Amino acid sequence: MASIKLSVRGHVAEVLLNRPGALNAIDDEMDRALAAAWERIDGDPDIWVAVLRGAGERAFCAGGDIAVPPTGHDGLSFGGGLTGIGGRLRRLRKPLVCAVHGHVLGLGFELAMCADIIVAADNTRFGLPEARAGIIDHCGVVHRAVRQLPHHVAMAMIVASETLDATRAGQYGLVNEVVPFESLDTAVQAWIDKILRCAPLVSQAAKQATLDGLNTSLEGALAARYQLIDLYSRTQDCQEAMRAWKERRTPEWKGR
Secondary structure, three states, X not given: OOOEEEEEEOOEEEEEEOOHHXXXXXXXXXXXXXXXXXXXXXXXXXXXXXXXXXXXXXXXXXXXXXXXOOOOOOOEOOHHHOOOOOOEOOOOOOOEEEEEOEXXXXXXXXXXXXXXXXXXXXXXXXXXXXXXHOOOOOOOXXXXXXXXXXXXXXXXXXXXXXXXXXXXXXXXXXXXXXXXHHHHHHHHHHHHHHHHOOOHHHHHHHHHHHHHHOOOOHHHHHHOOOHHHHHHOOOHHHHHHHHHHHHOOOXXXXXX
């Protein structure tokens, strides 16, 4: 059985972590498969949005597989390079929606935080079990957690392995939406539809500018030039946006 399943439907690519018997823990095979999936998604101009899910009902992802741990490869880090820990960070250019449920632990928690939008089922529990288990290696999740959560909430997870349920995650802004488990697919589709109504090249350019700008001061971010934004003015979609505005109609995006 493949460790992940990659499917493309229209302008949407879905990546399914597919080791439900192991709570979708990431082993070296899955790590390499994820790298290949991100490569295909970013390399296909007809893919405008990516969705990341976990198979089964018990867990989105229980972290790294201790028995066969991911090692990183080709200079990339864990999670196919998205996490940036243990190697080079790969920023996915396309918007990424992550659907989480059940256990979201360690490396799985980190992988979810790499997404642009997180939709959580009401049975979701985020956790960092490293301190309680007495195991730590790289542990890049702490750097994202302390940036995406209130300081003391993150520190309780880091030093005391305190878990965080979906309701509190929503209150702290870690996730965009909390829904009943049986409504997770519907909620994710609603976010996909919202993104698909937007100009795909604008979404990609704005994402790049936002993330690159976080690496510097506000003054530096405001003064910088961003490649994808500069290139957008020469695209078919930019011209279509102007025509649609003048004709008072909904634009028809091509992603070109």
